[in-house]
Amino acid sequence: MARRAESPASPALHSLSRAQRGLADRLGEPGLRLLTWAASAAGMALIALLVYKVFAQAGESISHFGLGFLTANVWDPVSRRFGAASFIYGTAISSLLALVIAGPLSIAIALFLTELAPRRARRPVATLVELLAAIPSVVLGLWGIIVLAPFLVNTLEPALHSAFGWIPLFEGSTSPFGLLPAILILTIMVVPIIASVTREVFETVPGDLKESALALGATRWEMVRMVILPYAKSGIVGASILGLGRALGEAIAVTQVIGDATGVHVSLFAPADTLASRVASTYQGATSTLEISSLAYLSAILLVLALIVNVIARLIVRRSTRRMRRVGPRAGLAVTTAEADA
């Protein structure tokens, strides 16, 4: 407390007369309250304005195409016909498959970091995994184009094709640009998010529960399966949906590797496109106000999807962090630090 009294603001306050201090307090108290309130109000207004403005820009396209836009599989600036079907498909398939790969991988990483790793290695490895989230998406996209794509065309895709070619997903000719590289890049992006939130949840599992299971003769894996995973279930689901939200909205890295092609193809090797990526790739090429408005329509669909996914994820994560708070006070902040990268 002694140090507090020397903090820079205090001497100035002491030099004021009692009357001046009274005045400062009478203005300062409501002043600071009002100022911080105004900041919050401005933040809330910003969100409302954002939603309104995106839909307002989409207005021309919405009145022109209506809801048929959602199911029309066409993007033709010349005949001015636009539709979102292939992009909705691309968004769904790329982010869901990324989640299918990233989910188990992240849970395994989180388990390694909370249960298996030598104590001294835990923090550094956890930090490294979180740093993966800090790589700018445009750099990952660049890596995708120049390093990953040739590897896929020459090695992975032929291998998948010859082994699983009978599954429609792995049919057709290989190509450096397409859904597969997009899925892999998205996986790299969401693993750190899911892994770090999941790790936080795992760390809140009470030690007594784990030790009881071990004392009853469970192997470590049985303890994980019967104690940790059930306890952390909702946290894992929340973390995965958070990752899904990130994957849905990623524009740059996806547009760099996905090939920007309209049309619905089952094969993962074929070029495709997502909502976010189509908006990003048309940034200089829009030729008519209807096309710009249709891009805003795509953004509006994306916004609605992201809002739904995030609301669900936050509700779930919030519920399990509440439980965390009861267990330990330090949990929440680390989640926030991890999410700042998300």
Place this chain on the structure above:
Amino acid sequence: MSAPGGNATAGGAGTRHPLLVRDRRLRRRKLVNRTMEATATLAALIAVAVLALVIASVLIKGVSAINLDFFTKEPAPFGQSGGGIANSIVGTVLLVAMASVLAVPIGILIGIHTSEFARSSVASSIRFALDILNGVPTIVTGIFVFGLLVVGHVQSGYAGAVALAIIMLPIVARSAHEVLALVPSSLREASLALGVPRWRTVLTVIVPTAVSGLITGALLAVARVAGETAPLLFTSSIASTMVSTDPSKALSSIPVRIFELSESPSPAEHAQAWAAALLLIVFVMLLNVLARSLFGRSRARIARTR
């Protein structure tokens, strides 16, 4: 390693331990256990290996393209070799600085509001809304600012900075809230009990205690937006190749430049893209490491006051 199955075997050496009666089942359980442990270890190795792979690519390909010209020269005209990204470096510094000036004070004020003044139901709704804002895809933020500031005008550095600020705002505000909430209530109560008014308590006791945590949040937000491309495409991408400090026109930026270079077929441009990526990654990683160490120190300091 200390799996109880192992203990049982060791403890029962020589004698016929009850657990060993069902030897085959135990062996299977231990096998499953070991397989799963190996899988988890492998997964962590893969994650670290991917990080190493990406960073190694950027390092190896970036270092060879970096020279003095890269930092000081403007891009060479199309088809000529050489040149640098001076205009993009200046642009990124300006954009991020302007965005921080907008977002950091407002974000910290929101954090103070939610942690010190607002009723808890109001505060948690505001934090919820901020989390949702944090989840808005950045390309949508770009389209929003495009409609707000660019349509009817031109792309500008101001518009780009506003878009980046919108992305920073929830990060700064949320972390400010969390850090301020960490300040022990005993400190708060001591100050109030001495008759210090609430606002003065906030400004002279609570904020100074949490200041390094507040800086952490700001640094993480800067690290995040320094690498953002999507919100700038519609707001500040059609920029001149000359070094410009005029925010009323579009400013070039490092991420957008990497994006353009990466779409080019020319190997020389790819080399420049790698060099720019190296610069960006070094900057972002440094900020992250700095923020993390500051945060650790801040937490330790707050723990001492407790």
